[in-house]
Amino acid sequence: MFLIDKGVHAQTKAVVATRAKPLGITVLEVDSLSIPAGTSYFGLLVQYPDTTGAIVDYSKVADSAHDAGALIIAAADLLALTLLKAPGEWGADIAVGSAQRFGVPMGFGGPHAGFMAVRTGLERSLPGRLVGQSVDAHGNPAFRLALQTREQHIRRDKATSNICTAQVLLANMSAFYAMWHGPAGLTRIAERIHNYAAQLASVVDTENKSYFDTLTIKVADASATHAKAKALKINLGVVDATHVRISFDETITDSIFASIASIFGFKVAPAQGSGIATALKRTSTFLQHPVFNTYFSETAMLRYLRTLADRDLALDRTMIPLGSCTMKLNATTEMEAVTWPEFASLHPFAPAEQTQGSRLLIDQLSKWLLEITGYDAVSLQPNAGSQGEFAGLLAIRNYHDSRGDSSRNICLIPSSAHGTNAASAVMAGMKVVVIECDEAGNVSLDDLKAKIADHGATLAALMVTYPSTHGVFESAISEICALVHDAGGQVYVDGANLNALVGTAQPGKFGADVSHLNLHKTFCIPHGGGGPGVGPVIAKAHLAPFLPNHPLDALAGPATGPGPISAAPYGSASILPISWAYIRLMGGEGLTHATEVAILNANYMAYRLKDSYPILYTGNKGLVAHECILDVREITKESGVTVDDIAKRLMDFGFHAPTMSFPVSGTLMIEPTESEDILEMNRFIDAMIAIRYEISEITDGKIAVEDSALRHAPHTIGTIASSTWERSYPRERAAFPATLTGLIPGELIGMKGKYWPTTGRIDGAYGDRNLVCSCPPVEAFA
Ligand SMILES: Cc1ncc(COP(=O)(O)O)c(C=O)c1O
Structure with a gap:
């Protein structure tokens, strides 16, 4: 059993529930400060500070979790951690969270980099990409992706996750934010925010005995308070009829604070005390690496960024002919709108009437994608192709369940498939059975027929990529779909390779039931060094009731859906204008061409x-x-x-x-x-x-x-x-x-335009054997 503390954000609880269910993991909501003795659990998720704004001391909770043989995970706020004792110091085994706080726009929910840090001993179980330090042929330090044998492209259904496209660009953005401000600057930002919260806490009726930036405030009539706030263009959090919630960030100013004072009817005065208990105040240093302590002038930072860019062999310098990755032009016109505040500054849970422009764009883009693919319903919530796969397979599972066909759990996947396919099937609670390919690289019809016969009534789905990852259009694709349907299975067509189909063939018409698309391939969202992406899950009408939804946004999916697979209702909403603009600029004829x-x-x-x-x-x-x-x-x-x-x-x-x-x-x-x-x-x-x-x-x-x-x-x-x-x-x-x-x-080229590789051949094995943090050791600063 997995425990989740009552103080975790509602959207986090919902995502955990969606993802735990197919794996047969029971999730129980608890007050972690009073877990009944004898409760058997393997993990506990707490939030630090929690959703009410309180900063709970979980050190004893961590001890009890460890005594029970469980691990404790802290969902933490990076900015708060500049002032708070680090989770690793009070006993958390894993810290997770969003790096949005470090200079990434809200963007109606995303994209934002998530982070996950573990204590020593857990690193080999980490999901996703890990950058490790190795040495090159000349003995110089060299960074590389490490421990890839954990990952889906190698380990397939036994991988630690299905993650492929991640949020690299956003991780870089937040890293640059940290470099620009440095530990002292970040602390100053956090203190300033905390000071505003403390000023408010001194004069309102709050339930928070502790807080960093968020207060839950008791009011006589919450709807009257909301109405006052809205009139001043301020959204407060909705708690219940007599409570509202308010959170401060670095954009707070004295004049906004004066508006807040007028909403709650107090006179601005200096703060009385702090919301952080002495025992939970941070005393350890952080971000000591020189990179966080060097570039404090705009010129220096500009030159540093330029130096890094010069080392990159990117699309603005050369073709990147990565098969299955579709690295194509990301036109500036398409990308411009991402920075507009109308898209960039929206909170994911802002009232629907304030987000109509984004919703219209989402609606139009959805319709165009349906027209292109021949499907009937789409959800733009998945943050990458792999997450679209998970959502699509979940839809298939829930569809079978809804018909009382719960024993259907076999997912047939050709040997040529992308590793994410197998890993996603496992996450959706399915068992993977591999189908061989024939000499021409096509799915072997003989093997497919044999495996269908073997698994009969337990066949849930075939997951096939079209055109295949062997780079060919399988002529038997319709026959393959028919064979699976005849056996009661559903057909998932991996649509990552849609660049070869748009305007010429529609998966929704040639026999598929569901697909994911990679908007970061065919539809021009730049890969950002490995992400962000958007992986819409798109399906025929019979699977529409099983597409993702969201507990905090009724418009984000069907009421019958499995729950959210991403914390934001529309996933990486702020980069959708890129694909919208691409399709709008190209038109049907242009896309076909x-x-x-x-x-x-x-x-x-x-x-x-x-x-x-x-x-x-x-x-x-x-x-x-x-x-x-x-x-x-x-x-x-x-x-x-x-x-x-x-x-x-x-x-x-x-x-x-x-x-x-x-x-x-x-x-x-x-x-x-x-x-x-x-x-x-x-x-x-x-x-x-x-x-x-x-x-x-x-x-x-x-x-x-x-x-x-x-x-x-x-x-x-x-x-x-x-x-x-x-x-x-x-x-x-x-x-x-x-x-x-x-x-x-x-x-x-080679004379004036020569690209100089900066690193010699990297010793891969050394890097895997010596997985080290990319920070130099303390002695290096001596
Ligand atoms: C064929 C195929 N399927 C699935 C994926 C996974 O998509 P993502 O990287 O967005 O998770 C990819 C991406 O490389 C792919 O090429």
């Missing part, structure tokens, strides 16, 4: 590269869909050159690597998208052909693979400029492997 060009570009790549690298799969007409897989396995056997070698060497040419070893080990998957013009594609093709020539030098015995530029790639400026050069190939070739024509006609 984009699909055609995306497919044409992938086939051009495949055609031009096929003599150098065999194309692993093509459809029955010898063509690929929106991406193509280069088979490097024979090349590796003959030469020892691996996909890693090719990917790293591409950096010397100034290109980002394609997707490596997914979905087939030893291959490279390329998706140029419609955004790349022929010049950029030709530059990339020329680089790949030049690399093939370097490989042939190895197979011809001219150079050993260990000595080759391929194995030593990428070449940093430090390597090239070193006083010794004992390599078997010239420096020029290392740094300037080809005179590729540049963006400015006639200019040679």
